Structures are given as C-alpha cells and as structure tokens.
Amino acid sequence: MKATRVAVAVLAASSLLTVGAQPVRAVPAATTAPAAAGHGSHVKTLRQAAPRDLKIGTAVAGGGHHLEQAYPDPFTYDRPYRKVLAREFNSASPENQMKWEFIHPERHRYNFGPADAIVRFARQHGQVVRGHTLLWHSQNPEWLAEGTFTKAELRSILKQHIFTVVGRYRGQIHQWDVANEIFNENGEYRQENIFIRELGPGIVADAFRWAHQADPRAQLFLNDYGVEWPGAKVDAYEALAEQLLADRVPVHGFASQAHLSMRYGAPDQLREVLQRFDDLGLHTAITELDVRMDLPAGGVPTAEQLATQAQYYKTVLDACLAVDDCNSFTIWGFTDKYSWVPVFFPAEGAATVMDDDFRRKPAYFTLRQTLADAR
Numbered sequence: 206m207k208a209t210r211v212a213v214a215v216l217a218a219s220s221l222l223t224v225g226a227q228p229v230r231a232v233p234a235a236t237t238a239p240a241a242a243g244h245g246s247h248v249k250t251l252r253q254a255a256p257r258d259l260k261i262g263t264a265v266a267g268g269g270h271h272l273e274q275a276y277p278d279p280f281t282y283d284r285p286y287r288k289v290l291a292r293e294f295n296s297a298s299p300e301n302q303m304k305w306e307f308i309h310p311e312r313h314r315y316n317f318g319p320a321d322a323i324v325r326f327a328r329q330h331g332q333v334v335r336g337h338t339l340l341w342h343s344q345n346p347e348w349l350a351e352g353t354f355t356k357a358e359l360r361s362i363l364k365q366h367i368f369t370v371v372g373r374y375r376g377q378i379h380q381w382d383v384a385n386e387i388f389n390e391n392g393e394y395r396q397e398n399i400f401i402r403e404l405g406p407g408i409v410a411d412a413f414r415w416a417h418q419a420d421p422r423a424q425l426f427l428n429d430y431g432v433e434w435p436g437a438k439v440d441a442y443e444a445l446a447e448q449l450l451a452d453r454v455p456v457h458g459f460a461s462q463a464h465l466s467m468r469y470g471a472p473d474q475l476r477e478v479l480q481r482f483d484d485l486g487l488h489t490a491i492t493e494l495d496v497r498m499d500l501p502a503g504g505v506p507t508a509e510q511l512a513t514q515a516q517y518y519k520t521v522l523d524a525c526l527a528v529d530d531c532n533s534f535t536i537w538g539f540t541d542k543y544s545w546v547p548v549f550f551p552a553e554g555a556a557t558v559m560d561d562d563f564r565r566k567p568a569y570f571t572l573r574q575t576l577a578d579a580r
C-alpha cells in the first residue's frame with residue numbers, strides 16, 4: 206500500500222479499479238494528507254478508517270465447523286452479526302460456502318444458495334467478495350474424494366467445476382483463492398490434493414487458466430498458511446510464481462492466511478516475505494488473520510494477553526501497509542462467538558477482534574487506529 210496514499214476525494218471512485226486483474230498503479234502520494242482521518246470522531250469503523258485502496262475483510266461465518274455447533278447458521282440468522290458485518294467491512298470471504306463440499310455436494314448438483322446470499326449481501330453493502338477456494342486437499346465432497354475416475358474424467362470434473370462456480374459469480378469477485386495450501390512445510394506439493402496427486406502439479410496452471418477464462422476480471426491468488434516467515438514453503442511459492450509468470454499463466458497474487466498463535470511470536474518478517482512477491486509484480490493479501498492464545502482458567506484473556514494480541518494484529522497490518530500492492534486485508538471472523546479456533550485447538554481461543562458479545566478488544570482499536578494513521 207505504500208506510495209498509494211491518495212488524499213484527493215475525487216479519486217475515491219478509483220477503489221473500484223482494484224476489482225480487476227490488472228494491478229492498479231496508484232497516484233503517488235504527492236498531495237498532503239487530509240486532516241488526519243483517524244483523529245476525527247467520524248471514523249467509527251474499520252472500513253471508514255481504511256485507506257481507499259485497501260479492502261478490509263472478514264470471513265462470513267457458516268458451514269464447516271459451525272454445522273456442529275448448537276447455534277443456527279450465523280450469517281442467515283444472527284441479526285446483530287449481520288449488522289456488524291455490514292458496518293465494519295468492505296470485503297467478505299465465504300468461510301465455507303464456496304468450498305467444494307458445500308457448493309458441489311453431488312457430482313451433478315450444485316448448491317449455490319448460501320454463496321449467492323453472501324454475494325447479494327456484499328453488493329447491497331458496498332463490499333467486494335473474495336472467492337474461496339477452487340483447488341484444495343480439504344473439504345472435498347465424498348463423491349470426489351472417494352470416487353474412482355480416469356485422469357481425463359478428473360481433469361474435466363475440475364474444469365467444469367471452475368467454469369461453473371467462477372462463471373456464476375463472474376464480475377462479482379475481487380479475488381479468487383484458486384490454489385489453496387498446495388505445498389507442505391518442506392515446500393513439496395501436497396499429495397493429499399487429489400488433483401495434484403492424480404494429474405501432476407501442472408494442473409495448478411490449468412486451474413488458473415480456467416478461472417481466468419471464466420472471469421477475466423477477478424484477481425487470481427495462491428493462498429496458504431505458514432508463509433508468514435521465510436522458509437521452504439515461501440521458497441516453493443516464489444519458484445512456482447516465477448514459473449507461472451514465465452509461462453504467462455494468469456496468476457495475480459500471493460496471499461498469507463496468517464493464522465497466528467501467541468505461542469510462536471509475531472511475524473516480524475512478513476513484510477519481507479510479501480515484498481518478494483510484490484517484486485515479481487504480484488498483488489499480495491492477508492486473507493485469514495486471527496491470533497489465538499492459551500486461555501487462563503475461566504476462559505477470559507488477561508489485559509496483558511489482549512495487549513500482546515493487538516500487537517500481533519498490528520504487525521500483520523503494518524506489513525501489508527508497507528508493501529505497494531497489498532490491497533486486501535481479511536480477518537478470519539470478527540467475533541469469538543463463531544471462531545473456528547476453540548473447535549480445532551482445545552484450550553486456545555479468543556483469537557478474533559471482538560468477544561462473544563461483539564465487544565471490541567484492543568486489537569480492534571489498534572487496527573482501526575493503524576488504518577486511520579495510514580490513510
């Protein structure tokens with residue numbers, strides 16, 4: 206985002222331009238900043254505070270682990286939740302509703318209702334949508350994961366899925382996570398991924414080509430966790446990105462999910478990692494940020510823990526703000542009420558920026574202030 210600070214109101218509409226496959230080369234910040242937006246009392250929400258060329262997003266709760274919980278579908282039934290979702294964010298990521306198992310539950314049947322509802326909500330509230338995800342080893346329907354197919358059949362299943370799903374939302378998706386978590390910690394292609402295992406890694410390039418044909422305006426991303434520090438996984442993505450670009454494959458971005466734990470320290474080299482992909486000419490994004498912690502007995506975080514958590518959130522936002530084409534910053538849910546964390550990590554939790562009752566934590570205020578200062 207650096208060098209893209211734009212102070213002139215007339216450029217407000219330019220944020221629309223970020224919804225295209227072409228990186229937006231924004232106007233250098235030659236103009237003086239407006240009266241510090243962050244210090245005005247009118248800046249009440251994250252989306253208001255954000256620089257115009259940075260989308261602030263959240264996962265939209267539903268499907269996945271939510272199905273096992275005692276509450277009904279959060280996005281559909283929780284009105285206070287929907288209100289905060291509309292008020293605070295200008296980007297929305299279906300948490301599960303566009304994944305294969307959800308949107309393509311049977312070989313010849315798609316289930317578009319829940320994803321359609323999110324896309325409609327986003328349009329009504331001036332939000333862009335991040336599509337998640339097309340090529341992944343997890344949350345695939347049984348008919349696919351357990352099925353027996355020839356290579357040609359499997360290839361055609363993937364191609365049709367991409368054309369059908371991406372085509373349905375053509376022109377309405379800011380960024381698609383085309384390839385999700387395709388490398389393991391050693392930077393090797395994950396053999397759990399049925400498409401990669403059966404068809405070879407070349408299928409990744411095909412997935413990008415098909416997605417681009419189906420929606421030429423969407424920015425197409427590689428997305429993973431565990432890439433917040435340099436290492437074998439980041440090296441693998443860098444090599445892949447270079448190869449795809451050399452082969453003129455339509456890849457437009459690299460994203461760090463940023464599922465963090467306070468056990469392991471803040472990602473103080475994330476800016477450098479993002480910069481490596483920015484240097485290749487790619488967009489970068491933060492797509493699933495949360496910061497979990499070990500909860501004390503009683504389950505309520507201490508003030509010190511909340512302060513540390515806020516610093517982690519800020520470290521990630523600062524990294525994105527420091528890199529030219531980091532244009533999308535998404536947190537993986539905004540309330541602990543619906544977070545995936547306690548379901549997957551016993552004894553850890555409180556990972557989001559609001560508690561169960563939507564009370565804002567220090568991390569929320571730190572994000573808002575950091576955004577306002579950047580604007």
Ligand code: 9MR
Nearest residue numbers: 268269270271300301343344462493545
């Ligand atoms: O938040 C999602 C949760 O509801 C699902 O049960 C879970 C199943 O794998 O997936 C969670 O989202 C994941 C995302 O799609 C990809 N990156 C890791 C996220 C957290 O597991």
